[in-house]
Amino acid sequence: MATERLENKPCGGRYGDIVQAIGNTPLVELKRLSPKPGVRIWAKLESSNPTGSVKDRVARSLIEDAEARGAIRPGQTILEPTSGNTGISLAMICKRKGYRLKVVMPDNVTPERTQLLQMYGAEIVYSDGTKGSNGAVELALEMAAADSSYYMPYQYGNEANPNAHYNGTALEILEELDEISAFVAGLGTGGTLMGNARRFKEELGDAVKIVAAEPMQGEPVQGLRSLDDGFIPPIIDLSLLDRKIFVTNRDAIIWTRKLLDEEGIFAGVSSGAIARVAVRIANELDEGNIVFIVCDDGWKYLSSGIYTRPVDEIENLDSTVWW
Template sequence: MHHADILHAIGDTPLVELRHLSPRPDVHLFAKLEGRNPTGSIKDRIVREMVVQAQRDGRLAPGDRIIEASTGNTGIALAMVGRALGYPVRIVIPENVYPEIPRCLAAYGAEITYVPSQLGVKKAIDVARTIAADEGWFMLDQFSDPVNIRAHYEGTGPEILAAVPHVDLFVAGLGTAGTLMGVGRRLKETNPQTRVIAVEPHPGYQVHGLKSLADGFLPPLLDYDVLDGKILVRGGHAFRGAAQLIQRESIFGGVSSGAVLHGALKAIERLPRGNVVLIFADSGWKYLATNMWTQPPAEHEEDQLDDVIWW
């Protein structure tokens, strides 16, 4: 397939059935492999749409500079889009991100500003907003821009429905909430009985790419009316899930993909039949330093205490 440029290669990612991980013959698991986007993550979708919309609105003009807070994928996506469109990019990230992330940002030519690890993404957002206000940078603000939702409502959701017209259960990680809101709304318009499940870290646990509401992070884009429940996971669940993916399905998924797999398998324990769609937000190459595919952490008793919350 021919594309005019790298930005036109975003989206239309494959939907792959996980035949070896389904617990029952009548339960069909389908994974949307967002790692097939140009920078290896789902964030390419939202960054392209937010930047293009800002250009249309006149908020972003030639010669402007773009800043954003990120823990990895959005920053890399913005560095790629900025390079393609000619905008200098600055990314504010916590110091404890995986080592592949700043290397990739540097490869695209992005400027990097670090915040102390213990202050996390909330501090990164504050710093990015301060720099934007004081130094005249345009802030993308993935956490508040409704175009984040629209990118999935108009893109990811229809792609899923074109492949699986009837979806019984949709499972995705909770970060900015853009994927859950955009895809969830689109699926529920087609089938109001579709259940939308968020995968979220347990309070006090870190799972890269996901955010815990109980730890004080409330995404402005989150609408509880779209959600039907959530699964709480720990880092060990995510690592073991990623190992399962590569061992059982030969899929090289990232940390959040492992978490979503774990959450989905928990959510379908009592599902007798149906179509279940999972979002695997990125591929595994950004996490090579973890060895999680070949040396996943041992399963401890506390890791068996999953929380499944329905409403």
């Protein structure tokens, strides 16, 4: 009797340890969010990574790049500014591989982040939350300048960050789709956009449009940044971006709820913002595939009530660092 072909090639894979199990995430079609039958919207579920975010890929790439160059040795302290996800991923990987980790993080991120970092054994240094992720970057750079025993991967300026997507995320998507009209991702360090954009433009040419979802300038957001706030991460090559579209915190939360209610996808707030932009692009097309990134899952945001309370009743909607 013929065996039916497995859809999840093959069962998500078999790996020697949890670090090797990073990546190979599902690509899921969102039929209810698509405005037209000819336009297919696909979500790349980076929330399915071991610590629940896209940053597992990046953290592994940053650490393995440093190992390959002989830049770190077991027991050394790694220092990194992060709004949360990179820190959580680094914490898991450092614990597995035997490095110490110190993260610099804005003091107004959701409390689950602190718990997750502590759970994986990281030390946390808080920066001024009103300065957003730029404040964390500033403080970490000062600390690294004052103490040369730290190794700072610095995801904002390290090509190992976009390379995690160039050699991972983008190849996985290309294995599933021959045509991509638009790729939509959030803009934080720019790693996701740059790595995927470079691969897609090489393979598919200018037919694929690269679209960045940015928070409104001045909204203190976690994970994403507005390039208009004065800091352009060194890894960003603006010529690779075809468009950038702004999303408010309020819209991001409304669309995070839509992902859950209409498609059953339990995602973080930046993914809501990115989905909102993906649907806007879908409205402008007559046919084609649109791929967007679900950056993380919703567990870390549960305490805020965004999945259960009416949007108008959410406390500190504008001042909380969401994405």
